[in-house]
Amino acid sequence: MMKRLLPLMMLAALSGCAMFGKKPATPAVAAAATSAPQLVDAGGALIERVPYRVGVSSVTVEQLARQHACTGQGAGLVTAPGPVEVYRLQCAGGRVFMARCELRQCRKM
Template structure:
């Protein structure tokens, strides 16, 4: 009797495997560039980050001014707010000033 139950379980388990379909692996689709979108040297789209002020924006702006970077909207927060934040500021001379602030202590990157 035990052998019959084991045999039935094996047969039913095997039947379930035969009926299941194997899904094909997803194919990577390359995003088509939008008209007027900026591209890097490899053809990948460049993401635009909206300006967001953070708790250390004023500190980073003063630090940038001390390093000869003035103008623009000011220092915008790139990362999520938290103990470690990264700020970006566009200078008048088209250079970019980056700063890393850890617990509101900021340094140029």
């Protein structure tokens, strides 16, 4: 079986198989092609968009936000997962609720 496989692999590599001939796109080019227009604030500073990520304390932060009159959906993890995490929740009225959780004990920021 191996005697047949080796010549086939060499033939595919030497014949210019599409798998071996293509170069991957650079990350900068791929990001530029799919990126949305940059957002700026009133002072002209760029606004960074943070992707939504669920964390272990997302539900706890949503409950804490409701206690502080903030009704929204999805408390997203802003920092890296670990013993200390920061969560962000967009309230229905437009304000932002932030919470800091240390070892799953969450407090409003």
